[in-house]
Amino acid sequence: MRWGMFIAVMCWMHGLTAQLDSLVWDAAVWGQHRSNALDHELGRLLVRGGTIDRSLVDAARSAQGNEMGAFGFSSGAVVNWQSLETWKETEAHLCGSFGLRSLGDVRWTPELFDLVFTGNAGHLGRWDVLDGSRFRTSTWAHAAIGLVGKNQSRLELGLVHRLNSIDARIQNGHFFVNEGVDSLAGFLRGYAGWAERGEWGMLVNAEWHFLREEAPFAFHLRVQNLGFVIGPEWTQLSVDTLIETTGLTLAGPGLSVEAISESDGVEDLLTVVSQPYRVRWMPARLDASFEYPLGPRSGWDIQAQVGDWMPVPRAMTGYRRAIGKQWQAGVQLVAGGWGRLRPAAWARWRKPGEHAWMLYIEDPFGWGSKAAYGRGITLRYQNL
């Protein structure tokens, strides 16, 4: 059903665009993952399997320090198009986009990392704080249509279909075992929820570009995926429990060896809630960038991004230069998002009047290195 509707929309879009005589369009695919603590080797073992050596865990713990650990990934593909014909009597042109995207965000406290990967034996006598640890992921497809006007500023309204969505979070959590290993305290309040079926919603994509011949700089604002989805069926497990014990008594109600052995274990502590529908915001993103020409063939730019479930805003600054008539290249420094400061580089080749290719690589030194904390690649094709 959900696929049927989506295909119908896509066909409608396709039919609409097929009637247009001429278009310019571009397509991009990208994938990136980044962490401030998990290096490639540890990430590979977690994803692909294998034995995690304690040195990898220690290295990750050292990299994380006392900050929240974070890992995120983003991948997808998108096609943007624009008609060359004006829209009715206006100067605007029809435009649109469609694509598929997957986004994930994981965060953990240093204490949670220690409990999971090294155990609690090294933490005796101190409180482990688990607040704010979270895991969420989502995959969605969209199709949007709108108008593009002066300076390529555009506004699109689209339909979004979120294929899956998972969200788990520890709102409050503490764990304590004293040094004599004769008392334990634990508190956990959190939830884990997921959509049982696909969700549908609306989104807005917008761009505004400040370009003036008289001004020696350019400024761009871009909003993506600003919208909401309505989930027809959402299941959520909630836990809110406190355990304080110096150990278990052998028999009797409550916390005893007898009661736990006869209970259903963790299920006794969980509350299951099934909501008939649920409205959720989409993970929107706001980009703001500033470009300043340093010469006729070179320039400097700075960009800031917020949203996309990133724990902190991502900032980029870079230098670009044209090389010959067909090549352009640049280097960047990227900070924030899910990781620490890293370099990036890009190159663009174009065949005037036909098409252009652009390749962007984030953390190019991380490719092939097990010790890097992420990598990213974007490939873009432009039909000129």
Add this chain to the structure above:
Amino acid sequence: MKRLSFTYPLALWAVVGFLALLTGCQREPTTWTVDVALPLIDDGWSWTDAIEGLSEDSALQVEQGTPAILRYQGAVANWEIASLTELPDTIVAQELTPEFNGGPFPVPPGAVLLDTEEDIVFAGIDQQFSGIVLSAGRIEYFVESSTNGYVDLQYDFPSVTIDGVPVELKVVLPPSDGVAFQSEQGTIDLAGAVIDLTGVSGNEINRIASHLVIGTPSDISDTAQVYGTDSIRVQMHFQGMLVEQVAGYFGQETVAFDAEQQVFHPNDFPSGFLQIEPTRAVLQFRNTIAADLRLQLDALSVDGMAVGHPALGVPQLIARADWSGDEVEPTVWEMDLLQTGPSIFEMLGYLPQFVSVDGEARLNPLGDVSGGQDFFDTRQPPQLYLDLEWPLEGAIEDLRVVRSLEWGGEELKGFEGELIMRVTNGFPVQWSLQGTWAYADASLEPEVFTLGLDAFPGSETAEIRIPINEARLASPAVLSIEAAMKSDGPVQFTGVERTRLQVAVEGTYNVEVQ
């Protein structure tokens, strides 16, 4: 300007999807090691745990103080009188046959063939009951007819009521085909039934009034064709009748009174001496029956060894209980156990297993002095009742106590570590403990350890660490601890003493995520 083409993005999507498939198919378990330290068990034994657990009705209590007082006020034995609590099964059968040969003779609708009021006599009862209330019981009925016509049967028991409604049986049998009997059977539950046993006349005993009517139903127009060979049979089987209350004259029955009370189980208290010197110890017989009794206790023994008392062997006439109010006022006869010789409590100090009382009691030794007004509520039977007050002070010599704990096993892959056992003594006596951690897996050698604990206050905590691995942790096991106590002369207990056992685990194990 070029015409629209989706070739490039579609190709790119295909490549990306192919790569995703390639990278997403391989997966082996992820494993790593973690160091854990967790408390598992924290339990202990106080006077309350050790002693009150022996009494299901909380009759045994420890009153904290200096010294603490152990107080027992409760029944130690009930006097069971089977003849008053169970009624024999009784079968009542009726058969109606025509007093003629040949046939058929038409019987019109609404005709009455039999209308009789009779007493159902409960045979096999030696007492003279005038009324009972049943806690359980049932009537299993069976009705059959060979008549070629509808049969209407109404069996009323006006003297049997449940919640104030008389019990009745109404059955309509369809016509028989002349070959097989038409029949019906069922059960009437008599739980809670109030039964007047004075019969139809109201002056009888052990009889239930009944009214049986057999005829043809008036609301069915068929005319029954009756032959001389036809018959209609009714069978009522009163079964499983347990009495809750009974009234009447209970006769002069003599019932043995043999009571045996377990005191110290040898598995829990294998040996030792415990000085027991109660300040009050009264054994009572509480007659809750509205009938006179003559009680004679012949012997009092501790693990088979006789204890003397002036009241033993002497018949005691105990008057009937008073049931005139809302609550029964039992008649109490008592004997002071502090007058036993040799002292029963000195013998109890050596931790015997059983205390026994032998004797008999005779109902209505003077005959029917109440004119058939005896009464018994089986929920409140006559009891042997102990009123004991024991200050917890005295000497303890090598008193051995055994406790066992069952461990169900815990699967922790690759576990290597220690089981930490810590015992804290809160009693003012010295303890020496011998523990055995015996595995259900016979291939694993049991762990045996010993611990010594000084009297409280002192260095009263001892700890032992037992190396344990995955196999030993996973195996169900029984931890048996035999504790021997001894005091340096007489000591005084306050009732708040507690011995604490803590078990924790420390070690490393492999986490595996599939």
